[in-house]
Amino acid sequence: MKETPRELKIHNNLKAGAVVTEGFLGDDDRRFHEIIQEDKTELIKLGISNQDLAKRMEYFTQQAFEYYDGPVVVDDKYKVEYRSFRGKIICPFAHPGVYRKGEITLINLENKIKVCWTPLNIHMIKEHCFFEGKGSKHRLDPVILVKALY
Amino acid sequence: MELNAFIIFIAAIFTSNILLTNFLGMCSFLSVSREVESSLGLGLAVFFVLTFTTAINYLVYHFILIPLNIIFLQYIIFIIIIAAFVQLTEMVIERFSPVLYYTLGIFLPLITVNCAILGVSLFMVIRQYDFLQSVLFGAGSGIGWLLAILALAGIRQRVRYNFVPIGLQRAGLSLIITGLMALGFIGFSGIVVIQ
Amino acid sequence: MLISIVYTILIFSAISGILAFLLVIADLLFANYGECTININNKKELKVKGGSSLLDLLNENKIYLASACGGRGSCGFCKCNVISGGGPLLPTEKPFLNPEETKENMRLACQIKVKEDIKIKIPEDIFNVKKYKAEVKEIVDLTYDIKELTLKLIEPDSIDFKAGQYVQFVAPPYEKSKQAVSRAYSISSSPDNNDHIQLIIRLVPDGICTTYVFEYLKVGDKVDFTGPFGDFFIRDTKADMLFVAGGSGKAPIKSMVEYLFKRNSNRRMVYMFGARVRKDLYYVDYFKEFEKKLPDFTFVPVLSQPTEECEWKGKCGYIPPFFPEYIKDPSKTEAYLCGSPGMIAAVVKGLKENGVPEDKIYYDSFA
Numbered sequence: 001m002k003e004t005p006r007e008l009k010i011h012n013n014l015k016a017g018a019v020v021t022e023g024f025l026g027d028d029d030r031r032f033h034e035i036i037q038e039d040k041t042e043l044i045k046l047g048i049s050n051q052d053l054a055k056r057m058e059y060f061t062q063q064a065f066e067y068y069d070g071p072v073v074v075d076d077k078y079k080v081e082y083r084s085f086r087g088k089i090i091c092p093f094a095h096p097g098v099y100r101k102g103e104i105t106l107i108n109l110e111n112k113i114k115v116c117w118t119p120l121n122i123h124m125i126k127e128h129c130f131f132e133g134k135g136s137k138h139r140l141d142p143v144i145l146v147k148a149l150y
Numbered sequence: 151m152e153l154n155a156f157i158i159f160i161a162a163i164f165t166s167n168i169l170l171t172n173f174l175g176m177c178s179f180l181s182v183s184r185e186v187e188s189s190l191g192l193g194l195a196v197f198f199v200l201t202f203t204t205a206i207n208y209l210v211y212h213f214i215l216i217p218l219n220i221i222f223l224q225y226i227i228f229i230i231i232i233a234a235f236v237q238l239t240e241m242v243i244e245r246f247s248p249v250l251y252y253t254l255g256i257f258l259p260l261i262t263v264n265c266a267i268l269g270v271s272l273f274m275v276i277r278q279y280d281f282l283q284s285v286l287f288g289a290g291s292g293i294g295w296l297l298a299i300l301a302l303a304g305i306r307q308r309v310r311y312n313f314v315p316i317g318l319q320r321a322g323l324s325l326i327i328t329g330l331m332a333l334g335f336i337g338f339s340g341i342v343v344i345q
Numbered sequence: 346m347l348i349s350i351v352y353t354i355l356i357f358s359a360i361s362g363i364l365a366f367l368l369v370i371a372d373l374l375f376a377n378y379g380e381c382t383i384n385i386n387n388k389k390e391l392k393v394k395g396g397s398s399l400l401d402l403l404n405e406n407k408i409y410l411a412s413a414c415g416g417r418g419s420c421g422f423c424k425c426n427v428i429s430g431g432g433p434l435l436p437t438e439k440p441f442l443n444p445e446e447t448k449e450n451m452r453l454a455c456q457i458k459v460k461e462d463i464k465i466k467i468p469e470d471i472f473n474v475k476k477y478k479a480e481v482k483e484i485v486d487l488t489y490d491i492k493e494l495t496l497k498l499i500e501p502d503s504i505d506f507k508a509g510q511y512v513q514f515v516a517p518p519y520e521k522s523k524q525a526v527s528r529a530y531s532i533s534s535s536p537d538n539n540d541h542i543q544l545i546i547r548l549v550p551d552g553i554c555t556t557y558v559f560e561y562l563k564v565g566d567k568v569d570f571t572g573p574f575g576d577f578f579i580r581d582t583k584a585d586m587l588f589v590a591g592g593s594g595k596a597p598i599k600s601m602v603e604y605l606f607k608r609n610s611n612r613r614m615v616y617m618f619g620a621r622v623r624k625d626l627y628y629v630d631y632f633k634e635f636e637k638k639l640p641d642f643t644f645v646p647v648l649s650q651p652t653e654e655c656e657w658k659g660k661c662g663y664i665p666p667f668f669p670e671y672i673k674d675p676s677k678t679e680a681y682l683c684g685s686p687g688m689i690a691a692v693v694k695g696l697k698e699n700g701v702p703e704d705k706i707y708y709d710s711f712a
Contacts, residue, residue: 006256017522020551065687071650084685085549086593086709087528090419096440098413098420100686101549137551214360220353227360234364241375248458249433 006094007033013092014133024092024124026135039131042142053142054126056149057117061104078149079107089120093128106148113148115140155282157342162290165338168266169298170331175266178257179299180324189303190296191250192257197292199239199261200270203232204288207271208281228271229262236262266295302327384464393459399425400454409474409571410467411513413527416455423454430463474572475501477512481566482541487627490548491593492559493533496541496568503539504572506532508579508600509681511709512572514544516557528554531683531709532573533596535603547593577683577709579604584705585613585678587671589664589692591620594683595628597709601681602635602642611640615671618646619664619688623655645671664688665695675700682708 014032016023028035043050063074064082071081084102091097099120107114117140124130125140132139168174175196182192207228215221240258244251251258261267270291274284305327314323378395383402385391393402400416400423403409413420421441431452434442438453457463479496487493498504513527534543549555562568579586579601588598595618602616620626632644647664651657660667672678678701682689689708696706 017553018524019553021521021553021556022551065690067691082687084687085547085552086685087549088413088420090414090417094419096419096421096437101552102685102687103550210360214356218352218356220356223353223357226357230361230364234368237368238371241371245375245460249435252436 009094010092013094019089019092022137024130024136024138025133026137026139028133028135030133032130032133035131035133036129039142040129043129046142046146048146050125050129053145053149054122057104057122057125060106060149061119061122064104073109077109079109081105091120091123093124093130097123099123108148111147113144115145115148153283155286158279158283159286159290161342162287163294163297164335165341167294167298167335168270168291169295170328170335171339172269173332174269175264175295176328178260178264179295179302179328180321182254182257183299183302183306183324185253186300186303186307188250188253189299191247192254192261193292193296193299195239195243195254195258196261196264196266196295197289199232199235200267200292200295201285201289203228203235203267204270204274204291205281205285206231206235208274208279208284211275224272224275225268228268232267232271233262266291298328298331301331378460381459382462383459384462386466386469387464395459395461397459398455399427399431399457399459399463399465402459403454407475408467408471409476410454410471411574412455413513413529415525415527418453418456421453424451425454426450426466427452427457428464428466430459430461431457431465432460473505474574475504476569476571477501477504479542479568479570481562481564481568484562484564487545488625491627492546492548494544494546494558494562495534496544496570498540498542499567504542505539506536506542506573508532508536508604509577509597509709510573510575511577511597512542512544512570513574514554515569515571516554517569519557519561521556522553526553527571528552529574531575531577531593531596531600533599535600535607537604537607543596545593545596545599575709577681577707579681580679580707582679583612585673586615587678587680587696587701588614588616589680589682589684589688590616590618591684591688592625594685594688597683598681599628602632602639606635606639609640613641613673614639615643615645617664617667617671618644619684620646620648621650622648622652623657643671663691665691665698668695668699672699672701676702678705680706682706 011032013019014024025032043053060074060078060080061082064072064080071079073079082102082104084100087101088098089101091099102119103116104118105114105116117138121132121138121140131142162168166172169176169179178192183189210227210231211224215224215227236259239261243254243258270288274287279287302324306324309323318326376396381393381395383391383393383399385408391402391406393406398416400410400412410425411422413422418437424441424446427450434447434452435456438456441453442451477498478500479498481494482497483495485493509531511529511531514530515525515527516522517525530544530546532542533545534541546555546558548559577597588601590598598616602614605612605614616632618626626646629646635642636644645660645667647660647662647667648655648657649661649663651661680696680701682692693706697703
């Protein structure tokens with residue numbers, strides 16, 4: 001399918017070496033809007049919207065942030081830790097705005113599932129419904145994410 | 151043709167509207183008609199391109215293609231001239247109105263492949279118009295396209311906050327509205343025949 | 346048959362050629378904005394060839410506005426005050442400007458195309474910013490994820506900066522990155538050494554620039570950077586100074602302390618350095634030495650999650666609870682913070698609770 005120059009620019013930004021070294025696509029060779037579409041279908045099956053998921057991730061990020069980068073136990077069920085770094089990066093979706101660098105790790109103490117995300121991931125899930133390509137280091141599979149966060 | 155050039159001009163705007171009667175030039179029509187300001191900008195750009203390319207294509211057809219017996223090249227030559235002219239239009243817009251340039255974005259170079267532009271030039275050849283008729287036909291088609299896109303933009307703005315079923319949102323409803331407008335314009339048919 | 350093919354191709358090429366020629370003339374006519382003048386602060390006037398962005402034209406004339414995205418309109422760092430001649434506000438600039446800034450005619454330099462004479466106002470210290478070429482003289486591992494680079498300046502061969510400022514370091518395209526990127530790092534050496542600078546860099550997972558520094562940069566390599574930038578520097582008063590840093594945030598603090606030591610400052614200074622475990626600490630002995638060398642300096646390392654093997658006998662926990670112990674007179678205390686956003690937010694809250702006035706709390710804005 002033909003891509004507009006803007007989509008081509010976004011695709012290049014998502015590949016390795018443009019915004020981050022490993023890129024956001026992993027070893028997935030689908031186009032990014034196919035990835036978004038499939039994840040959107042997945043979310044509908046799970047019965048939750050990307051906005052709610054992003055809000056929940058923001059809640060945990062905020063808790064860890066206020067507790068001086070964590071680790072902190074939230075609601076007696078989740079252990080969250082925030083490793084933040086100086087500096088900001090741009091969103092690969094080619095629109096204005098910069099986002100903090102950092103790694104937030106959450107361990108669900110009940111089912112022992114561990115997930116890891118960055119502030120940029122929260123923005124990409126909220127505004128673009130983008131969970132990163134399969135095989136990417138920070139791939140957030142909606143199914144696993146929901147199991148971990150709820 | 152013995153038709154008065156001015157009649158052709160009026161007919162091109164209303165009774166043989168290139169968009170609502172011949173259904174040419176739909177893609178940017180549907181995409182840009184979301185906002186009235188950008189519709190006005192794009193409509194004026196299309197008018198500008200249509201008028202001048204029809205005139206230039208007439209001259210090239212009659213003074214180069216026919217004498218040299220290479221009429222079969224008309225499709226390619228027309229498209230090249232349209233492409234060059236659209237480039238020129240882009241430069242002019244970028245110079246004099248950078249805000250419009252940014253707002254139109256990719257739709258400015260897409261005027262090149264707007265089938266209305268090539269369609270008008272080919273109609274001019276098929277219907278064997280003379281120079282004045284061709285220019286006024288081009289200008290009239292441009293104004294007709296501008297009117298149609300402004301009308302759709304206005305209607306879309308009006309319908310924006312109404313309830314629309316999910317399947318019909320955006321393109322679906324726009325096509326239905328365009329169809330209804332075209333039905334309205336059929337009322338003009340038969341008043342003047344310029345085919 | 347053959348003749349008509351050749352004939353056709355010739356006519357076709359001729360028409361295309363004529364059109365291309367006409368477009369070139371049009372381009373020269375329309376895209377040529379002639380010579381324009383950039384008036385800076387009513388003091389300096391630059392004669393430039395119109396048509397490029399304000400940021401690029403200033404850079405060509407060796408005036409460097411801060412930019413993290415290289416002029417792509419993504420970071421918003423290149424804001425400047427355009428008094429006249431900037432044209433209408435573009436939709437690509439609007440997301441970065443709040444209503445006050447729009448009223449004051451703040452614009453993004455990378456988005457303005459200079460087409461006529463333009464008058465701008467920029468902070469005076471931008472004139473001090475230059476593009477430097479340097480050679481890597483030394484790379485030292487301070488911890489498992491922090492390195493210290495010593496860069497000897499080649500061209501220009503000296504730099505004038507205030508302790509606490511930062512530079513934009515350029516990582517060139519390499520195996521893992523397709524284009525050059527620039528990232529901000531604070532200078533950790535004292536401004537008294539002006540023929541070289543030192544940078545303390547912490548590895549960011551997946552970071553393009555830090556991966557280059559950690560895996561590809563070698564002693565002897567030539568690097569580029571632009572600077573100095575930043576409003577984080579020592580305020581020349583007699584107030585007590587409280588330094589709080591974490592991770593690579595020690596860099597500007599080290600520069601400041603060395604600067605104050607050279608001048609034998611007798612201001613009361615407390616430096617609290619926060620880390621998680623013992624292996625995150627570095628330069629501990631170096632700063633402990635300053636307790637003897639400076640009239641009134643206290644170094645307080647604090648570990649938030651010490652483990653058994655750390656064998657830590659110093660302070661444990663987070664920094665804010667220790668403020669009452671170390672702040673003597675909050676109204677006469679200046680706080681200099683450098684570290685991750687989480688640490689800064691928590692520390693600012695703690696300082697305000699302890700009575701330190703908000704306008705006396707200073708920190709780097711690029712964190």
